Amino acid sequence: MxxxxxxxxxxxxxxxxxxxxxxxxxxxxLLLVLLPIFTYSQYKAIQDSVKQVGSSDWRIVLQQQIVDxxxxxxxxxxxxxxxxxxxxxxxxxxxxxxHNINPNAPGAPTFIRNFxxxxxxxxxxxxxxxxxxxxxxxxxxxxxxxxxxxxxxxRWKILLSKYITLILMISFVLLTTAILSYLISGIIFxxxxxxxxxxxGFQIKGNQLITSATHLIPQWQYIVMAYGLAWFACLxxxxxSFTISVLVRNTATSMGIMLAALITGMLLEQVSxxxxxIKYFVFSNLRLTDYLSGKPMMTxxxxxxxxxxxxxxxxxxxxxxxxxTFQRRDVLE
Amino acid sequence: xxxxxxxxxxxxLILSTAxxxxxxxxxxxxxxxxLHTPTRQSIIHSPTVQPNKTQKxxxxxxxxxxxxxxxxxxxxxxxxxxxxxxxxxxxxxxxASNMAISGQKSSELIGQIQRKNIQKIISEARWIxxxxxxxxxxxxxxxxxxxxxxQADQARKQYITNLKLVLNTIKKLNPDVKLFIFSLYxxxxxxxxxxxxxxxIHQWNEAIRQTTVSFPFVVMVPTFDLFQLAPKKYLYTxxxxxxxxxxxxxxxxxxxxxxDTTLHKxxxx
Amino acid sequence: xxxxxxxxxxxxxxxxxxxxxxIVNDLSFSxxxxxxxxxxxxxxxxxxxxxxxxxxxxxxxxxxxxxxxFSLEKHFTRAISQVGCIVENPELYPYLTGRENLxxxxxxxxxxxxERIDEVVQLVKMEHRIDEVVKTYSxxxxxxxxxxxALLGRPKLLIxxxxxxGLDPSGIRELRSFIRYLAHDEGISVFVSSHILHxxxxxxxxxxxxxxxxxxxxxxIDQLISEQTRIEWHLSPIDKAIKCxxxxxxxxxxxxxxxxxxxxxxxxxxxxxxTNQSLIENQIAVMSxxxxxxxxxxxxxxxxxxxxxxxxxxxxx
Numbered sequence: 001m002x003x004x005x006x007x008x009x010x011x012x013x014x015x016x017x018x019x020x021x022x023x024x025x026x027x028x029x030l031l032l033v034l035l036p037i038f039t040y041s042q043y044k045a046i047q048d049s050v051k052q053v054g055s056s057d058w059r060i061v062l063q064q065q066i067v068d069x070x071x072x073x074x075x076x077x078x079x080x081x082x083x084x085x086x087x088x089x090x091x092x093x094x095x096x097x098x099h100n101i102n103p104n105a106p107g108a109p110t111f112i113r114n115f116x117x118x119x120x121x122x123x124x125x126x127x128x129x130x131x132x133x134x135x136x137x138x139x140x141x142x143x144x145x146x147x148x149x150x151x152x153x154x155r156w157k158i159l160l161s162k163y164i165t166l167i168l169m170i171s172f173v174l175l176t177t178a179i180l181s182y183l184i185s186g187i188i189f190x191x192x193x194x195x196x197x198x199x200x201g202f203q204i205k206g207n208q209l210i211t212s213a214t215h216l217i218p219q220w221q222y223i224v225m226a227y228g229l230a231w232f233a234c235l236x237x238x239x240x241s242f243t244i245s246v247l248v249r250n251t252a253t254s255m256g257i258m259l260a261a262l263i264t265g266m267l268l269e270q271v272s273x274x275x276x277x278i279k280y281f282v283f284s285n286l287r288l289t290d291y292l293s294g295k296p297m298m299t300x301x302x303x304x305x306x307x308x309x310x311x312x313x314x315x316x317x318x319x320x321x322x323x324x325t326f327q328r329r330d331v332l333e
Numbered sequence: 334x335x336x337x338x339x340x341x342x343x344x345x346l347i348l349s350t351a352x353x354x355x356x357x358x359x360x361x362x363x364x365x366x367x368l369h370t371p372t373r374q375s376i377i378h379s380p381t382v383q384p385n386k387t388q389k390x391x392x393x394x395x396x397x398x399x400x401x402x403x404x405x406x407x408x409x410x411x412x413x414x415x416x417x418x419x420x421x422x423x424x425x426x427x428x429a430s431n432m433a434i435s436g437q438k439s440s441e442l443i444g445q446i447q448r449k450n451i452q453k454i455i456s457e458a459r460w461i462x463x464x465x466x467x468x469x470x471x472x473x474x475x476x477x478x479x480x481x482x483x484q485a486d487q488a489r490k491q492y493i494t495n496l497k498l499v500l501n502t503i504k505k506l507n508p509d510v511k512l513f514i515f516s517l518y519x520x521x522x523x524x525x526x527x528x529x530x531x532x533x534i535h536q537w538n539e540a541i542r543q544t545t546v547s548f549p550f551v552v553m554v555p556t557f558d559l560f561q562l563a564p565k566k567y568l569y570t571x572x573x574x575x576x577x578x579x580x581x582x583x584x585x586x587x588x589x590x591x592x593d594t595t596l597h598k599x600x601x602x
Numbered sequence: 603x604x605x606x607x608x609x610x611x612x613x614x615x616x617x618x619x620x621x622x623x624x625i626v627n628d629l630s631f632s633x634x635x636x637x638x639x640x641x642x643x644x645x646x647x648x649x650x651x652x653x654x655x656x657x658x659x660x661x662x663x664x665x666x667x668x669x670x671x672f673s674l675e676k677h678f679t680r681a682i683s684q685v686g687c688i689v690e691n692p693e694l695y696p697y698l699t700g701r702e703n704l705x706x707x708x709x710x711x712x713x714x715x716x717e718r719i720d721e722v723v724q725l726v727k728m729e730h731r732i733d734e735v736v737k738t739y740s741x742x743x744x745x746x747x748x749x750x751x752a753l754l755g756r757p758k759l760l761i762x763x764x765x766x767x768g769l770d771p772s773g774i775r776e777l778r779s780f781i782r783y784l785a786h787d788e789g790i791s792v793f794v795s796s797h798i799l800h801x802x803x804x805x806x807x808x809x810x811x812x813x814x815x816x817x818x819x820x821x822x823i824d825q826l827i828s829e830q831t832r833i834e835w836h837l838s839p840i841d842k843a844i845k846c847x848x849x850x851x852x853x854x855x856x857x858x859x860x861x862x863x864x865x866x867x868x869x870x871x872x873x874x875x876x877t878n879q880s881l882i883e884n885q886i887a888v889m890s891x892x893x894x895x896x897x898x899x900x901x902x903x904x905x906x907x908x909x910x911x912x913x914x915x916x917x918x919x
Contacts (some may be wrong), residue, residue: 017706064430
């Protein structure tokens with residue numbers, strides 16, 4: 001009991017620091033800036049395709065997209081690796097068409113879903129890095145680590161309280177993201193559409209899209225699932241960022257390292273069809289929501305189990321290093 | 334003030350914890366959903382199609398790369414030019430949709446118009462423009478210098494059968510539509526055996542003409558003469574597709590006939 | 603204060619090596635209840651490293667530290683809960699108010715309530731600005747808040763690292779009397795590190811002198827200071843005077859400048875009159891007597907003269 005209340009006290013302390021350092025505020029503001037831009041671009045994209053196709057009927061728009069992609073297939077400039085991808089995309093869109101389900105029915109819930117799918121590799125991890133990159137290093141730069149570690153509390157407990165706080169704050173950031181994107185996008189797209197049916201359960205075997213296991217779920221359930229997966233991806237980013245923050249003792253360096261790693265991961269994705277080993281790199285596995293939506297992966301041999309394993313193994317190693325280092329290290333500065 | 338701050342932090346903690354639990358559940362749901370193929374062979378029941386109001390002035394492009402506009406350095410093709418011209422007429426709810434696929438042969442076109450959604454679009458169209466046959470012909474000639482007459486004959490017969498099927502299908506789907514089919518031109522005019530290839534094209538065009546005669550809603554727009562005398566001027570560097578000037582000629586010709594129908598509509602209205 | 607008590611802090615043969623470099627070697631000392639213990643040495647002598655070992659920030663490579671009878675290594679939380687400390691500067695969370703800082707530390711200690719916070723705030727006279735953000739505090743106020751933080755858990759041992767750094771003279775005086783009050787009235791043992799002899803002299807009961815990672819001497823402060831004062835004599839005739847002074851038993855380390863007729867000696871200041879008289883008796887004219895305020899360097903010079911220097915150098919080879 002005493003142990004538990006002590007841990008809760010520690011977590012409260014860390015939350016207080018996080019709030020008063022205005023980290024959450026910064027993240028909120030970033031979202032407030034980005035979301036309207038994103039909403040508008042989404043709106044513009046819809047408008048444009050409607051204008052191009054000359055029809056506001058989503059079936060015609062979707063059909064047009066399919067035909068456009070079929071035309072891309074016949075171009076000789078597209079490498080064969082991409083063609084498989086396009087073919088699967090066509091198959092999926094055709095499937096939506098055949099079942100008369102609009103994958104992009106306008107509405108704030110659809111926006112929430114699209115937003116998390118599109119930001120899971122860079123923007124959301126970035127927000128998490130803002131949270132995590134200085135959780136430990138700022139105590140070093142500020143010198144407060146000396147006060148923190150001379151309390152009658154074991155070091156591992158202090159680190160654990162910070163880590164738990166990070167997990168909670170990651171959850172909070174995702175909640176904020178969902179709420180803000182709902183409120184902001186709803187202004188344009190309307191606030192309805194929680195029950196819209198969404199198809200999930202696409203499987204990819206080799207170069208084929210297998211639809212035998214597909215089923216419909218209401219959009220709200222899909223969103224909970226997508227955010228659950230995004231949470232896991234963010235948790236991995238957070239954990240690694242946290243470890244770096246333990247190791248480097250300098251906030252700027254720790255942020256720089258994480259940014260470089262994230263962007264590298266994103267760039268490497270482009271070459272992944274040619275360089276298969278990239279799939280073992282942690283930040284090449286952040287697109288967990290694509291498994292849900294059935295969007296084909298560019299790298300052969302990647303599956304949800306594979307990606308989750310890679311993320312988990314990296315996280316475990318990272319957190320182990322963090323605890324061992326923190327427990328043992330002399331505070332010299 | 335102090336207490337409020339305290340409450341704020343506590344609230345953040347409670348909210349975060351609750352969200353965290355929900356997200357873990359979401360994660361677990363996603364995991365089981367993706368990993369365990371549901372035993373129930375879930376059948377997707379499509380929601381009933383709401384009949385959306387038929388679009389009165391839809392221009393639909395079907396066929397191959399010519400309708401797609403390949404070779405046009407401005408990226409329009411005859412379809413794009415015609416679309417622009419019609420837009421100028423300010424018809425109510427005018428729209429255009431180009432469903433042509435580069436490299437498509439007549440047999441593949443049959444497959445495409447079997448699709449439910451394409452059928453729906455066809456049924457809503459007021460005009461359909463069609464280019465088909467070029468790829469059939471190209472394939473039957475092959476890459477050999479010498480044209481295999483027998484093989485070309487066989488290909489033509491198959492093509493005509495397919496064309497009839499296509500026209501019949503469209504007629505069934507939309508008896509009111511006006512369909513404009515471009516006949517073939519000779520892209521090889523300035524290359525190898527000119528006389529023989531010209532003769533071949535004429536045979537195909539004649540077959541198309543004979544076929545379309547029995548479909549009153551179909552208008553055949555000839556193109557052979559457009560590219561006959563100065564092929565270099567009107568063909569793209571690939572010696573197969575028209576360039577912008579070539580497409581412009583095709584569009585002009587098409588507009589001449591097509592504008593009759595818009596005028597007629599307005600007069601009767 | 604009774605001698606039979608367990609010392610509040612007991613350090614035995616403490617050593618720290620980083621790589622091949624020995625930072626601190628074979629330190630042993632103990633602090634009794636209510637005692638103000640000075641830890642004197644120049645910068646780079648190993649003071650900070652020692653303090654960090656005392657509060658568990660650095661692991662010693664040899665030796666033991668025991669606080670209130672608990673080994674710091676084996677029973678970290680029980681040992682450290684009796685310590686309040688400021689290591690180097692009082693670094694607090696600048697974006698929080700003074701009170702929030704104290705609350706943060708209070709939450710990490712067992713059973714500290716709001717009342718105790720108010721109590722320490724009053725003790726360091728911070729009531730009027732405790733709800734302002736630390737960013738806006740002066741260094742003196744931060745120092746006071748640091749002390750409030752150190753006192754929060756009712757420690758038996760207070761460890762202060764160069765506490766007068768950056769304070770103005772009146773602040774230093776205030777701090778000094780405050781520390782004396784804590785030690786002599788509240789019975790808290792205080793460990794103070796400093797590189798200024800004068801400061802230690804005014805504040806401490808006992809002092810350990812550290813140089814190049816080793817303790818040169820541990821002694822009561824009066825002993826250290828009074829025993830060895832350096833005095834300048836202006837005498838004539840100088841040769842006779844030197845002979846005369848050399849014969850006096852309590853005089854040591856005689857240096858002379860025959861051209862200027864000056865002699866420097868180490869001797870207890872209480873015996874100046876006696877010496878003066880014997881010089882006069884020997885018909886030596888005494889033109890001036892100048893006692894020097896001793897500096898840390900003087901003590902080092904004294905202490906490192908002879909054997910100490912040699913052993914010290916050997917240990918560093």
